[in-house]
Amino acid sequence: MKKIFFIFLFFIISFKNAYSLIKVDITRGNLDPLPIAISPLHVDSKSEKLSLFDTDKLGEEISEVIEQNLRSTGLFNPLKKDSFVQKPDIAHLKPRFEDWRLIKAQALITGKVLVKNKKLKVEFRLWDTIASKEMIALSFTTTPLNWRRVAHIISDKIYERLTGESGYFDTRIIYVAETGPKDRRIKKLGLMDQDGYNAKYLTLGNELVLTPRFNPTNQLVTYMSYFKNMPRVYLLDIETGIQEVVGSFPGMTFAPRFSPDGKKIIMSFAKDGNSDIYTMDLKTRVVEKITNHPSIDTSPSYSPDGKFICFNSDRSGVQQIYVMRSDGTQVKRITFGTGLYGTPVWSPRGDLIAFTKVRKGRFYIGVMRADGTGERLLTENFYQEAPSWSPNGRVLIFYRETKSGAKGEGFSAKLWSIDITGYNERQIKTETDASDPSWSSLLSK
């Protein structure tokens, strides 16, 4: 609620001549999306032709990616381009603000693209049409193949300037790509851009893989694999493809995550019917036992400062969420509501914990404060679980499964995201069915 108020406040400040244009109902947590005009980027006529794609269309395509990103937040309303009066090149030099105001645009994005010496140069400007002022002007030079990334970085800059929060568009999702019948599912590690593009697969599907998670620099992934029928936690370098088993535990290890400094992996180890939480230091290989309890202790997740761990335990009789110091002391139960609680994940801001809740046969994704108070359920469904935070702590991605018929027909698993306000629920398109998503941090910091 505070955040929305903040955004609201920001709009008032930045468009201070236009109180009457912005209508925000704070009490319902609903925000009228800001009308924004995204002019196609002008392609400089001096641009070289490229064999891989049509340079002439690059300006339009980049502006479309920006448009899609901004629309997906639910905070912006990109206006239809056929109502634009000014030509992209002129608008980029000197917008006629009264024209843009006429179509109710409160912000305007313009830009220019130049391909020269096999380099792509993208310039963009963000304008406040009410105050008739430039808000940002930046340019990037990169290899032309990176054009989508440039569009994501520009989207982040715009989002940051207009909301006061860092963005989450120049990010990737690691997830499990699923194919095949429900009782013989084939699972591969999938990696894609946050908007579903540039998908590739990191494993072949010969063995079951589950629950991949990025390290803080997004180069390593920890996940669980049934390679050689030995369910173990693995570490994979996504650039080199080199992978290794984490530790030499005499039994199943699962539910891995990195510590916020990236130095340790925290996970569960199951032996003789009892699962406890362990850490392994990746450099020294020192293994530490963090919990020691005859119940199931799993799904550990560090607080961003590394001082605390939230986890899932059934020591009370049913699945509940607990918080302890990172050395395993001062264990405290934080969920007391009716139903079961699982998959706690600490927000990158440190203030909230997202979770899955099961009540009366329905599944909820929710958030609460780190002490367990202020529980808010964001979405309810037949089956959904495993939320993962956007790097700015504003959006959650999770997976949802549908109910299947007598032969497993009608079954699907898809990735969804929702704002922590409870608004803007939407499906993220994937080539195949998908589960266990994990959001990277911003690739360019």
Next chain:
Amino acid sequence: MRFSKALRNLFLVLFSALMISACATAKKEAADPLKNDVYTGTETVEYLANGVPDRVFFATNKFSLTTAARDTLRKQATWLRKNKDITVTIEGHADERGTREYNLALGERRANAAKDYLMTYGVSGKRLSVISYGKERPVNPASSPLAWSQNRRSVTVKAN
């Protein structure tokens, strides 16, 4: 007179209601072999040897062995004691109605409950290995209480 007629009518209504509910119960049991949330049928069961079922079933989120499960495991133990060269893997499974990571732990717990019982009946732990599949390998892919009950299982599989 009027009173007794009313009483008779009431009796009739009650009687027919009882008959209907009895019918409903009988029908339900035939279609739904579930007792206290545990599967009691044989539809998915395979046999390690004549009269030796390969699997036992569990209640939701539980790993305790029912009387029927203990009976099945005693049969498995007898068969294993007779066939000393056979080693087995005990696969623990959960239904699709729980979070993935918890279900992995739960499957491991169920497989170990079966393993412990076999060991109590004289089978060496060296011949018994366990693996949990969590909810990854349902035997019945339907989303129904019956399918879920068939999927909450521990299965003893010949490993050699």
